[in-house]
Amino acid sequence: MSVNKLVIAAMVVVLTASSIFYSQQVQAWGFWAHKRINRIAVFTLPTEMIGFFKEHIEFVTEKSVAPDMRRHAVEGEAPKHYIDIDHYCSFPHACVPKDFDEAASKYSVDTLTAYGTAPWNLKIAYKDLVYAFKSLNTNRILRECAEFGHYLADIHVPLHTTKNYNGQLTGQKGIHAFWESRIPELLGENYDYFIGKAVYIDDVEEKIWEIVYESSAAVDSVLNFEKKLSQEFESDQIKAFEERAQTVVETYSEAYSVAYNNMLDDMSHRRLRTSIINLGSFWFTAWVDAGQPELSKLTKYIETEEDLKAEEELKRQYREEKIKGREHPH
Numbered sequence: 001m002s003v004n005k006l007v008i009a010a011m012v013v014v015l016t017a018s019s020i021f022y023s024q025q026v027q028a029w030g031f032w033a034h035k036r037i038n039r040i041a042v043f044t045l046p047t048e049m050i051g052f053f054k055e056h057i058e059f060v061t062e063k064s065v066a067p068d069m070r071r072h073a074v075e076g077e078a079p080k081h082y083i084d085i086d087h088y089c090s091f092p093h094a095c096v097p098k099d100f101d102e103a104a105s106k107y108s109v110d111t112l113t114a115y116g117t118a119p120w121n122l123k124i125a126y127k128d129l130v131y132a133f134k135s136l137n138t139n140r141i142l143r144e145c146a147e148f149g150h151y152l153a154d155i156h157v158p159l160h161t162t163k164n165y166n167g168q169l170t171g172q173k174g175i176h177a178f179w180e181s182r183i184p185e186l187l188g189e190n191y192d193y194f195i196g197k198a199v200y201i202d203d204v205e206e207k208i209w210e211i212v213y214e215s216s217a218a219v220d221s222v223l224n225f226e227k228k229l230s231q232e233f234e235s236d237q238i239k240a241f242e243e244r245a246q247t248v249v250e251t252y253s254e255a256y257s258v259a260y261n262n263m264l265d266d267m268s269h270r271r272l273r274t275s276i277i278n279l280g281s282f283w284f285t286a287w288v289d290a291g292q293p294e295l296s297k298l299t300k301y302i303e304t305e306e307d308l309k310a311e312e313e314l315k316r317q318y319r320e321e322k323i324k325g326r327e328h329p330h
């Protein structure tokens with residue numbers, strides 16, 4: 001080994017040892033889960049669609065996280081990922097109009113933006129998806145499908161539907177990433193990915209709100225069970241240090257994660273599966289609503305020089321800039 005290499009090796013050791021920190025970087029579902037949801041949703045599609053999607057499965061997988069990266073680049077992106085629906089009234093949230101204009105005149109656009117616009121944004125995103133299929137533009141179809149997958153998956157996460165989104169109101173800071181990243185990343189390889197076939201959704205708007213209500217109904221369990229468990233565990237057994245990509249991060253211990261997951265009866269797994277089948281069904285429904293265009297006849301997807309530049313810039317902002325809008329784990 002040359003002297004230079006020795007110096008570099010020594011530096012790596014020092015850097016590793018000095019980079020113990022709390023892992024605060026959390027996303028909506030973790031990146032792992034978002035990619036998994038988009039990827040597996042492809043296999044729920046009917047014969048007329050699956051060939052096209054399989055051909056572009058890497059794109060659909062990788063671009064599932066673009067909306068989270070964009071939160072660091074684009075003002076106004078963040079609220080599309082959540083709705084603190086319990087800010088308005090408690091479950092079943094009958095006070096919140098499903099129609100955006102009605103909701104806006106009742107609460108004001110500023111208020112809706114402050115507490116998240118996920119379900120209303122999804123309705124718009126669905127229309128964009130239908131237009132994309134109608135346009136027969138490969139690029140546009142793939143992008144809209146991948147990003148719709150992100151926003152739809154987000155509303156399957158209970159903590160995306162509450163003002164106590166990171167347990168910050170109940171002394172449980174960190175629970176957001178615990179539920180949606182730590183648990184699926186720890187246990188996800190053993191999840192059951194036989195999901196079934198996509199079905200046509202008769203009322204898209206109704207379905208979006210139904211998912212929000214289901215998530216909201218699970219919020220109490222997500223928070224209360226962790227509270228209870230934290231009182232049963234020795235405090236030094238709750239967190240542990242783990243090595244990730246040359247850094248050491250503090251995270252929930254494996255024993256604590258498994259115990260929590262058991263209390264929740266595998267909820268992260270169940271919501272991930274529901275995200276997958278619902279995503280396949282929304283893609284399928286959009287394709288039908290667009291008049292079932294023949295996907296085998298579309299032009300090849302070509303990534304232009306401009307696309308690549310935009311992608312690089314997005315990645316840079318994600319790495320170097322803070323989230324625009326409220327500091328929020330969504």
Ligand SMILES: [Zn+2]
Nearest residue numbers: 028068081154
């Ligand atoms: Zn998100």
